[in-house]
Amino acid sequence: MSLGPAPAGSAGTAGPSAPTHRPPWLLILSSITLVYGGLMLVSGLTALRNPAAAAKFPMTRPLAPEEEALTRELMAVTSEIVARHSGAIRARAAISMVVALFMLYSAAAALSRDRHGRTATLIAAWLGIAYQVGMLPLVIPIASDYAQSSAPILIRMVAADNPGNASDKGAATGGAPAAGAAGEKSDPPRPEALASFTQTVFLAAPIATALLGVLGSLLLISYFGGRRGRALYGLPPRG
Numbered sequence: 001m002s003l004g005p006a007p008a009g010s011a012g013t014a015g016p017s018a019p020t021h022r023p024p025w026l027l028i029l030s031s032i033t034l035v036y037g038g039l040m041l042v043s044g045l046t047a048l049r050n051p052a053a054a055a056k057f058p059m060t061r062p063l064a065p066e067e068e069a070l071t072r073e074l075m076a077v078t079s080e081i082v083a084r085h086s087g088a089i090r091a092r093a094a095i096s097m098v099v100a101l102f103m104l105y106s107a108a109a110a111l112s113r114d115r116h117g118r119t120a121t122l123i124a125a126w127l128g129i130a131y132q133v134g135m136l137p138l139v140i141p142i143a144s145d146y147a148q149s150s151a152p153i154l155i156r157m158v159a160a161d162n163p164g165n166a167s168d169k170g171a172a173t174g175g176a177p178a179a180g181a182a183g184e185k186s187d188p189p190r191p192e193a194l195a196s197f198t199q200t201v202f203l204a205a206p207i208a209t210a211l212l213g214v215l216g217s218l219l220l221i222s223y224f225g226g227r228r229g230r231a232l233y234g235l236p237p238r239g
Contacts, residue, residue, distance in 0.1 A: 017234035018115040037103030047093035125220040132213040147202035
């Protein structure tokens with residue numbers, strides 16, 4: 001593997017040549033790829049070693065007894081979902097580690113001005129697209145199962161956060177609540193609507209994540225595979 005700049009006259013030889021400089025777009029895209037690959041590798045290692053790590057909810061503030069009970073119930077449901085889909089979670093983690101290693105290698109090759117940096121980045125980008133699309137059949141069933149199992153608990157959480165206090169105000173003042181005061185508080189969402197909204201959110205999250213990953217890979221392909229990348233690596237423009 002060549003790490004230095006190409007010798008004089010090598011641009012006309014077959015195949016890519018090592019870049020003589022690092023343009024800003026190469027530094028930015030390769031740095032983003034390096035960070036993303038590192039985060040994916042750490043996440044894959046964590047999920048492969050312990051899939052239940054995703055079921056842990058940090059307590060950032062003291063909770064009321066009712067809120068704490070609902071939170072613990074939600075954690076128990078999450079643990080059950082992880083246990084049911086532990087095989088799919090581990091498979092996704094193993095595949096993500098392979099993709100992450102390709103991304104780290106491609107970023108290192110591009111930043112070190114290796115002559116194969118463009119090829120490695122294009123392979124990593126296409127592999128990233130295949131990963132994002134291919135993981136949807138594994139991720140969507142998990143998200144759907146979690147949405148269905150956690151919807152009743154989330155509905156109870158919303159009901160606990162939005163109590164019907166209009167009647168309480170009326171009782172405290174010794175009379176019926178005023179019509180204007182009652183109209184100020186909007187009706188709580190219906191359980192059916194909240195369950196449907198929860199299902200939509202949990203299913204849309206993995207699809208949106210996959211879409212962002214595909215767009216990032218397409219950005220790498222457009223730069224490294226386009227006119228800028230071919231010129232940087234000493235390749236003639238496409239006819």
